[in-house]
Amino acid sequence: MILAFVVWLLFIEVCYFFRDPERKIFQAPNVIVSPADGKIIAIKTMKENIFLKQECIRISIFMNIFSVHVNRAPISGTIKYYHYNPGKFISAFKEKASLDNEQVLIGIRGEMEGKGEVKILTKLIAGLIARRIVLWKQKSDSVIKGERMSMIKFGSRVDLYLPLEVTLQIKEGEWVKAGETIIGFIK
Numbered sequence: 001m002i003l004a005f006v007v008w009l010l011f012i013e014v015c016y017f018f019r020d021p022e023r024k025i026f027q028a029p030n031v032i033v034s035p036a037d038g039k040i041i042a043i044k045t046m047k048e049n050i051f052l053k054q055e056c057i058r059i060s061i062f063m064n065i066f067s068v069h070v071n072r073a074p075i076s077g078t079i080k081y082y083h084y085n086p087g088k089f090i091s092a093f094k095e096k097a098s099l100d101n102e103q104v105l106i107g108i109r110g111e112m113e114g115k116g117e118v119k120i121l122t123k124l125i126a127g128l129i130a131r132r133i134v135l136w137k138q139k140s141d142s143v144i145k146g147e148r149m150s151m152i153k154f155g156s157r158v159d160l161y162l163p164l165e166v167t168l169q170i171k172e173g174e175w176v177k178a179g180e181t182i183i184g185f186i187k
Contacts, residue, residue: 077110
């Protein structure tokens with residue numbers, strides 16, 4: 001009886017985990033939306049040397065096992081950079097996870113009204129339990145803001161690297177929804 005109850009609970013959690021609800025995407029120009037559901041655990045200014053190649057803002061979003069794990073495009077544009085990096089599987093909320101864990105980097109180049117070209121880097125990071133990052137988009141593919149790009153299975157983290165000229169609309173400790181929450185505006 002107890003075993004059946006535990007199995008039933010695990011079945012419900014797996015079904016709940018793989019849900020993919022429709023979202024109302026905020027399509028206004030110069031808006032950057034959240035690529036993931038979860039809690040913002042860090043906002044830092046740092047140098048990004050891979051795709052943006054400049055000082056930038058890094059926003060870290062931790063997705064727990066109850067978060068929707070479908071990741072969405074933060075802006076419309078073209079995927080210009082893609083890199084898979086094998087690594088460890090330590091807890092995704094730790095700072096070290098951004099450097100050491102298995103991850104996929106996706107660089108998107110888009111056009112913003114009055115700004116011209118803008119580049120954003122999204123880093124999908126596997127966590128302690130997460131062992132698989134599934135991509136639905138590849139290098140050279142076009143994406144529309146809020147479009148589904150990937151899924152990280154069973155708890156993970158997404159780091160979003162933005163140019164310094166972005167005016168943030170979020171703060172550490174807030175909960176965000178992929179495609180719906182406005183992360184910031186390009187000045």
